[in-house]
Amino acid sequence: SFCIIPKIRGRFRSRSPESIIAEAEHFAQRGVKEFNLISQDTTMYGVDLKMKDGLVQLLKSLSRIDGLEWLRLFYCYPTFINSELIEYIASEEKVCKYVDVPLQHTHDFMLKRMKRQETEKEVRKMIDELRTKVPGIALRTTFITGFPGETDEHFKHLIEFVREIEFDHMGVFAYSHEEGTTAYDYEDLVPGEIAVARREELMSLQQEICRNKNGARVGEVLPVLIEGSDPGEEYLVTGRLATQAPEIDGQVIIEESDVESGQIVPMLITGATDYDLVARRAEETVEKVST
Incomplete structure (x- = not known):
């Protein structure tokens, strides 16, 4: 009820699997390691093409492409996140253990007002299934504060849910x-x-959560995709974990410069800030850490 995009762009239209696979192969042949899937609602992929479990079928095809290492899912609305998709995320190592699930709110009154199909109970069940079946999965979400009708009680409910x-x-x-x-x-x-004040309060809480989560990663050895020098810092090399999406999440600041861009390298996490991690090349290989 809040988004103008469907009115501008019209009904869902899925690209053919062949065109997406061809694009992914094109990038893989040029050394690209990560391929991100994003749409107005990625979990609805293939519905208009009469495909059964269309997103899972597409992921299976993309997983077979040599050179691609990370497949990432954005804009997966809760309604169509089913057991088949969750199980494939868990079983296929090329699929990043990361899902972007826009929730927008968590109070049932607000969800109904926003014309969302799911209830808080259903959202909780989905999150529980994702975290149970995909250990270590990173969950990203988005919320809207100040939607018409949102009371202090509704916002307090949202704050407690996020906490x-x-x-x-x-x-x-x-x-x-x-x-x-x-x-x-x-x-x-x-x-x-x-x-705006509610937005700032919610982001302040999330900043604290991210700080604690990042601090807990210090000492772990994790695979990092090397992205290269920071445009603003000539000697600063950055990368990302499989649980960090490009541009919107944090990054890994690397304490050495002799690492090749485009490679996935085991890194020892040596420090953390609110949103970023600090790392150096690990002496050991990554064996027991999930990507």
């Missing part, structure tokens, strides 16, 4: 009143300054 679940990565947006959306006609608007 309990402890997402690995999170984005928060203050509600934007977009003409053409269902929500545009709602009259019980939340003042903009309150929406």
Whole structure:
């Protein structure tokens, strides 16, 4: 009810599997190691093509491409995250143990108002299944604060949910009143300054959660995809874990410069900040750590 994109772009249209596979092969032949899948709702892939478990079938095809090492899923709405998808994420080592699940809110009244199909109980069940079947999975989500009708009680519920679940990565947006959306006609608007204040409070909580999670990783040996020198720091080399998406999540700051871009290298995590990690090349190989 809050998003104008469906009205602008129309109904879901899945690209053919062949075109996606050809694109992935093109990049793999040029040394690309990571291929990200993103759409308006990635879990609906193939529904319009009458494919059964279309996203799983696509992932299976992409997993067979030589050279690709990481396949990452963005914008997987909860409604179509099923056991088949979860089990494939768990079993295929090329699929990053990472899922971006936009929840937008957690209070049932707000979910219904946003015209979301799932309830809080169903969201909790999905999160529990993901974390049980895919140990170490990183969960990213997004929330909206100040949606029309959101009360202090609704926001407190959201805060407590985030504190309990402890997402690995999170984005928060203050509600934007977009003409053409269902929500545009709602009259019980939340003042903009309150929406922004709630956003800041929620992000402050998430910052604390990320700080604690990152601190707990110090001492671990993990595979890091080397991205190269930081544009703003000539001698600073950065990379990412499989649990860190490009640009929107944190990164790994590498304490040495003699590492080749595009390679996945075992790194010892030596330090942590709120959102980033610090690492150096490990003497041992990565064996028991899930990517």
